[in-house]
Amino acid sequence: MIVVENYHKVYDKTIAVSGLSFTVEAGQVLGLVGPNGAGKTTTIRAITGIIPPTRGQLSVAGHDVVADPVQAKRRFAYIPDEPKLFELLTVTEHLKFTAQAYEVPADVAAERTEDLLKRFDLIEKRDALAQELSRGMRQKVAICCAYLHAPDAIFFDEPLTGLDPRAIRTLKDSIRERAENGAAVVISSHLLSLVEDLCTHLLILNRGQSLFCGPLHELRSAFSELSADASLEDVFFYATDNAHADSSDTTSLGAAVTDEGVP
Template sequence: MIEIKNVSKSYNKTSNAVDNVDITINDGEIFGFLGPNGAGKTTTIKMITGIISPTQGDIKINGVSITENPLEAKKQFAYVPDSPDMFLRLKGIEYLNFMADVYNVPKNQRQNKIEELAKRFDMQSALSDQLQSYSHGMRQKIVVMGALIHDPEVWILDEPLTGLDPKSAFILKEMMREHTNSGKSVFFSTHVLDVAEKVCDRVAIINKGKILFCGTLAEMKEHFKTNESLEQMFLEMTENE
């Protein structure tokens, strides 16, 4: 569970990049975070993951405050950033072992997890190669694998499907559903609205730092009294702003 309570972030003390956001991501749900470029999505994710601190408010991961107890809070989640271009001189297996070391995953346990993830993403033959030789999609897959190495309860994914081939994208969406079916939570940002429409249990739409809507697609259609797609409702909502 992720609890975002009255969170704002100001960089210049005159206007808020994120303005009084108050949403809860429940156990057992895939929660989509939608918004145009510059809407406040990445700033919000950076606050949830403890990369930056909120100007006001608090964020709790499974009841642990990211501001008051950051190390314990960070053990609760996996984070996949929007760019997979990191640690490029490491080999795939070195990167996965590094991530396992960060999260204190026991040697025997990590080996099984690496084999399971490598097989699922068809990466077995690439683990001995350097990340800098990988395609963008392969880098995206290895970063996802590294994030999941400690089997965290909460997944926080920033545009996770970008660059993935159709098969890998399908596998990741399948894994997201398996994860929430076991009572855990997935929070992911995306600009691909048809993916959000098919995958998410609930969505929040942010624009200019404010949450314009939070709920299910059915609730949004009821709110608009329409049978339009999520894409049409999203465009209407953000353009009106």
């Protein structure tokens, strides 16, 4: 569903991402983790067509993001870390606009709107302007808009920021459901517990290079120096600290793991 091959992103003299390759199949939930500046958001932004890649092939649902952006964009949804809403539109108007932009038939959109507003506790806020909403509410609106056109691929960038415990549970359940129904999901987050809880696959990025990419259950075996019961946190620190200590080793590790991709 999501294919990234040999993706590079360079800003002036800074290499943000270097030679990244991975795939996410339908039904898989990929956790994208890494320290600040690792290239997580840059990668998601490139796949979603917000920024152009310097080099490489990026496609969603068989459509190249650079060559055929409109068709690719119809098939995915992106929820940024800080949703920027239209301040003078109401909650339902955001959904109306999304339905129009993604050409969701009016009756289908109306039905889904009701379901989503109920599910994310936004019924009472349906006529509230975006500028009147709290951080968490805005996040919920962005999620509802993303789900409205039933995308085949969904990209989340720090999805839990600002959400209350009930909304966190609702979001987690909804992500599982979407994946079970065949959507490919990518979650970029610093919350390793969230990744461990939701993801089937993991991609550890550091300084724009992949340190590990594969199913979550293969993570411990990839780092044989660690004990079998090491937590995800232990593995994360081991991988990133070692990468910091020896950049040449990191490059080779990154390249080796990247070539394998997600099975």
